[in-house]
Amino acid sequence: MSGKPKGKKPLVADKRYVSRKAKTAKPQPRRAKKKPRRVAKQRGGIIGFFQRIIRWVLRLIWRITWRVGLVATLMLALAVGYYYTTLPPVDQLLDARARGSVTLLDQDGQVFAWRGDQFGGVVTAQTVSPHLKNAIIATEDRRFYRHFGLSPRGIASAVRINLSEGRGPLQGHGGSTITQQVAKLLCLGVAFDPEKQTEAEYERECRRGTVKRKASEAIYALAMEAKYSKDEILTIYMNRVFLGAGARGFEAASERYFGKSAANVEPAEAAMLAGLLVAPTRFAPTNDLTRSQRRAATIVRLMNEQGYLTDAQARDAQENPAQLSQAAEARSGGYFADWVMSSGPEFFTRKTTEDVIIKTTLDQRIQRSAEEALQWVFDNKVRAGSEAQAAIVVMSADGAVRAMVGGRNTRVSGAFNRAVQAKRQTGSAFKPFVYAAALDLGYSPNDTVTDEPLTIDIPGSGPWSPRNYTNKYYGKVTLTHALRDSLNIPAVKVSEFVGRDLVRQVANGFGLESDLAAGPALALGASESTLIEMTGAYAGILNGGSSVQPYGLVELRLLGDQEPLMGTGGGIGERIIQEKAARQLVYMMEKVVSEGTGQRAAFGDRQVAGKTGTTQAARDAWFVGFSADYVAGVWMGYDDNTPLTGVTGGGLPAEIWRETMARVHEGIPARPLPLETPGNDGRTREDERDDNRNSGGAVGLLEGLLRDILGGTGEGRQPPQNVSGSDR
Known part of the structure; x- marks a missing residue:
């Protein structure tokens, strides 16, 4: 009999050799070699333990901080947006008096006295005297046209000065920008209601210096910066600020003290007006002209240092300080004006909400004669x-x-x-x-x-x-x-x-x-x-x-x-x-x-x-x-x-x-x-x-x-x- 029996399995050795040949006949594709993975060396021991703890804490703080910051930013944006929607047009914010004024004329029709809250009319950053505009900025906020409504540098400087003088960080110097001062003047948009509070109570409320109030003023200032231009903010400021002797705004103050419009004041007069901003009653020239002139001299120096006045202009302003008008020297008409105000109808004099003009019988020549005679005899x-x-x-x-x-x-x-x-x-x-x-x-x-x-x-x-x-x-x-x-x-x-x-x-x-x-x-x-x-x-x-x-x-x-x-x-x-x-x-x-x-x-x-x-x-x-x-x-x-x-x-x-x-x-x-x-x-x-x-x-x-x-x-x-x- 010849041939292999059917179905006979190959020998193991044969199977081995066949397998090798098959592998050789069918080579596998080549793979790119992977770079060996570098494992950071971690310092062992207790130092390594604390390093790991610190890194974990920092990662946790960052995860919390950016989330909190995002939420705070959104809340700030909402607050600014809210105030933004409540801000009216500029022309509605220029006369904020709670009562009217009385202007008294002598027998010849010349102004000799004022009573009530005097508002001389609207002035703008464009119509006011450049000297006055510069004096305000030099005195109150030299970076006014460069900041966004807040001045971190100014706030830090104010806090440092307050602490060095033994006061609280928010007591004394405020570091407020002009925009923040306008926010205070506007009382954050809260209008005066005579049925709920007196004018004095309203003023105290508007001037509160708590941290919460300061924060609200800052937000309001940001809203104004978004709503109004810098010149519009300055215009509101110049018309609303109180400047002593019943004068509201720089136009009224200029007329009150110098008998001229704020558009025409000279450097010495502008400096005296700007000097009233820090303490209007104390520095009012009708109270103490010498003190007011000394304050104005300081403002002139600031204007000169900041380039608003030349050396010649500053020297002239120092050598020729501002003088009061004849009407201002009369200290609001004294006894005669008081008598006329007390004898007239109350709703048009002491409690007027209108601007009233009263012509009187006063002869200013005779008034001076009486005053001089009394002084001479005594x-x-x-x-x-x-x-x-x-x-x-x-x-x-x-x-x-x-x-x-x-x-x-x-x-x-x-x-x-x-x-x-x-x-x-x-x-x-x-x-x-x-x-x-x-x-x-x-x-x-x-x-x-x-x-x-x-x-x-x-x-x-x-x-x-x-x-x-x-x-x-x-x-x-x-x-x-x-x-x-x-x-x-x-x-x-x-x-x-x-x-x-x-x-x-x-x-x-x-x-x-x-x-x-x-x-x-x-x-x-x-x-x-x-x-x-x-x-x-x-x-x-x-x-x-x-x-x-x-x-x-x-x-x-x-x-x-x-x-x-x-x-x-x-x-x-x-x-x-x-x-x-x-x-x-x-x-x-x-x-x-x-x-x-x-x-x-x-x-x-x-x-x-x-x-x-x-x-x-x-x-x-x-x-x-x-x-x-x-x-x-x-x-x-x-x-x-x-x-x-x-x-x-x-x-x-x-x-x-x-x-x-x-x-x-x-x-x-x-x-x-x-x-x-x-x-x-x-x-x-x-x-x-x-x-x-x-x-x-x-x-x-x-x-x-x-x-x-x-x-x-x-x-x-x-x-x-x-x-x-x-x-x-």
């Missing part, structure tokens, strides 16, 4: 260190007040005004109204009354015995003589004869509205009155016997309107005594100055009339009088009622009056007084007295009735003490 006639006060009112015969001085410190606003607020006993300055009542009944200045010891029994009080300043009695004297020498007993006798009710009626009619004394001391000025009332009452005598309501307001209108809302609030009223009686009284009062107790009031060859007054213990001294052109009243005394030493109405008050009126009448032609000399048909006064005595005329009737009324002359009784009204 400098030359009053002992150094005296705390005595004085007040002056000058008016026309119709009651138009031309000048008012309410105290020795004339450059004030809001101070106690002794001319209108101080009620003091009038002393013998009241006596003209006693004689006015008698003259109106038909008695003559030449009628006589006996000056003799007198005692009156007053029910409930007992006997009262007035006496004269000289402690002497002059027998039968004319009414003119009695007024001329300010004799007390004749004044009391005349008052008792004509009736105290009639005397009070005449005095009230002439404007003495205070409660008048009920007893016989009425005739000697025991009642109280104010200087402006007394001066107005004497104006009624000058104008022929008609009442006078003193006034200072001529017309009131709103800013921009041509038609006034109201007119004069005073003037001549109804007739009180006959014109003849008034002229006769002027004659008697002229004798007071030319021959009697008021001789120190005479000046030049001008005819003047008046009356002295000194109260009990010389606590008050008065002189009130007039020329044909003006009426003036002077009061002198202490605020605490301390007696004056060696002063009577015919002394220092008469001299203040003379100095005032002499200055007032400079350049005014002399005119005679409207007086009527009592006729005697060629007869002497003694002849008239004899006729009256023999015929039972006015004098005889007066004496007889007085004896009946008073129960005798009271001769032989000793007067107990001096009484109100004695003076020389």
Whole structure:
């Protein structure tokens, strides 16, 4: 048999060799060689352990930080976006006053005072003086045009300074940019609501310095930077910032202090205005001009260092510091402006929400005359260190007040005004109204009354015995003589004869509205009155016997309107005594100055009339009088009622009056007084007295009735003490 058996398996050796051949016949493709993996060498031991811990912590912090940062950025963007949507157009943010302003004009239409929050009008970064714009930036934020609303460098510097000065990091210097200051001025967009809080509370809320508030201001500043241009932000700032003396914005401040627009200020003026930003009340030039000028000098140096002023410009500004305008020097019109504001309607003066223009009766020349006269007398006639006060009112015969001085410190606003607020006993300055009542009944200045010891029994009080300043009695004297020498007993006798009710009626009619004394001391000025009332009452005598309501307001209108809302609030009223009686009284009062107790009031060859007054213990001294052109009243005394030493109405008050009126009448032609000399048909006064005595005329009737009324002359009784009204 031949061949292999079917199905026989190959030998193992054969299988091995076949496998090799197969592998050789079919080679595998070549693979690229892999580089060996480098394994970081980790330091072993404890150092390696801490390294691993630190790396893990840093990786954890990074994972948290970028997530928190992303969330914070999104929240900041949302906050900025929210404020962005609430910001109104720029022109709605320029006048933020909660109340209006009052501008007062003198009789010639010139501005002399401001009240309320003054807003002079809108200025922009383009229309304002370049010097002022540069001064603001140099002072408040030199990188204003380069930052994004916040200045990290400025904040860090402020914190460092605060800490070095022992304060908290956010106390004192704030490092705020102009944009942040505008955010504060806008109170983060929260409007003032007078029904919920006062203006002062609103201001405090807006100026809070907490961390939360500072953060909110920063966000608001970023929103403004996104919404407005740099010039628009600066415009808001220049119009809203408070700059002292009631001025809101640089236009109002420039008009207030320099009488010119902010577009026209010079470098020295611009520096003074910019210097107010740090502390407007402290550095206001109306409070302390020297301090304000020193602050301005610092601003000038900054402007020079930052290249805004050349060396020549800076030197000129330093050598010629800014000066106040004439109106600014008057310190907002002083006492007169205060009086007009207090006497006008409240809703157009003290609490106005509108911008109001008030034309007044003030004559600034006469006002300066009164102030200079008062200063001159106290400098030359009053002992150094005296705390005595004085007040002056000058008016026309119709009651138009031309000048008012309410105290020795004339450059004030809001101070106690002794001319209108101080009620003091009038002393013998009241006596003209006693004689006015008698003259109106038909008695003559030449009628006589006996000056003799007198005692009156007053029910409930007992006997009262007035006496004269000289402690002497002059027998039968004319009414003119009695007024001329300010004799007390004749004044009391005349008052008792004509009736105290009639005397009070005449005095009230002439404007003495205070409660008048009920007893016989009425005739000697025991009642109280104010200087402006007394001066107005004497104006009624000058104008022929008609009442006078003193006034200072001529017309009131709103800013921009041509038609006034109201007119004069005073003037001549109804007739009180006959014109003849008034002229006769002027004659008697002229004798007071030319021959009697008021001789120190005479000046030049001008005819003047008046009356002295000194109260009990010389606590008050008065002189009130007039020329044909003006009426003036002077009061002198202490605020605490301390007696004056060696002063009577015919002394220092008469001299203040003379100095005032002499200055007032400079350049005014002399005119005679409207007086009527009592006729005697060629007869002497003694002849008239004899006729009256023999015929039972006015004098005889007066004496007889007085004896009946008073129960005798009271001769032989000793007067107990001096009484109100004695003076020389």
